[in-house]
Amino acid sequence: MKKLNPSIKHHSLIGAFISVWIFLFAFFIRPFEHGTMDLQVWIKVSLGFSLVAFLCYGLTSFLQKFVYQKVSEWSIRLEIMSLLFFYILYTISTYIYYKSSIIKGIYDFFEFFTEIILIASLILTPILILVRIYSIKLIPETSDAITIKGDNKLDILKIKQSELICISNSQNYVEIFFLENGQLKSKLIRSSLKKLETNFDFLIQVHRSHLINPAHFKSWKDSTTISLTQLEIPVSKNYKSRLLAL
Structure with missing residues (x-):
């Protein structure tokens, strides 16, 4: 055993x-x-x-x-x-x-x-x-599944927390980047970064237009850009300290 x-x-x-x-x-x-x-x-x-x-x-x-x-x-x-x-x-x-x-x-x-x-x-x-x-077998299974809901009824995305990479602002929508069978996927839903940051407290804001899952942070590409899993996104000076603490 x-x-x-x-x-x-x-x-x-x-x-x-x-x-x-x-x-x-x-x-x-x-x-x-x-x-x-x-x-x-x-x-x-x-x-x-x-x-x-x-x-x-x-x-x-x-x-x-x-x-x-x-x-x-x-x-x-x-x-x-x-x-x-x-x-x-x-x-x-x-x-x-x-x-x-x-x-x-x-x-x-x-x-x-x-x-x-x-x-x-x-x-x-x-x-x-x-x-x-x-x-x-009697040990309760722990699941990291999360459900991201938008303002429209059909705006629903169910994924594992570990599969969520980042969420980016896109005018009146947000674009969610996630992994599916190891491949990068994205989905647009009608919502706001502020609302999703409130709903999912594990997310970290690194830019006024980007939230990231810190589990997918890889490295700094330069002083204003970070590498995530299969992605690169900009970092604002105001939010840099949160990343440096990781």
Whole structure:
């Protein structure tokens, strides 16, 4: 995995799924049987193991979100470390519960790990990985689509913000320059630069007749002209300072 869904809400659902799976596994498979464990004890075992799983995965979710926010990326190594942290925390917590007066387990730690945890983790891990991969699809998609509307009803242009290069004044119209499949295109709509500058605050005015998308600024051609993506436009002295700050 090279991405992570940091949502605590989504990982709480994964934790709930793990909890239910462990309850069913412990109750019906009964990976250990001491011979004296009746139905009531097995209900305690199953509930206890499933609750501990939910809490351990919840703690893992908070930790991985903290790490993800710090490094701003995710990797297979971090994914493996996250799963290992969950299993280590779960193993220690369930062993304490298993040896408590509630269960009175007779296995030592090595037997507990090999006979219970190892078997359960070999079955659970592929399922857990698939569920975590699926959770990435639940991340809300961020779209940079914008809609530019003119005074006439048919004056509508829907493009991505990243595709908009600049907007130039053209008498009672404005000419919008944008990319479409990598090719420079333009469209005239009846509107004003002032109105579009107000509607789209990411635009920068560089001339009384030009607004630019700073993402497409390339370089200065000379002291009065700049190069944008597939375009060159003039710059007024009054607006030069805004560009120099980029």
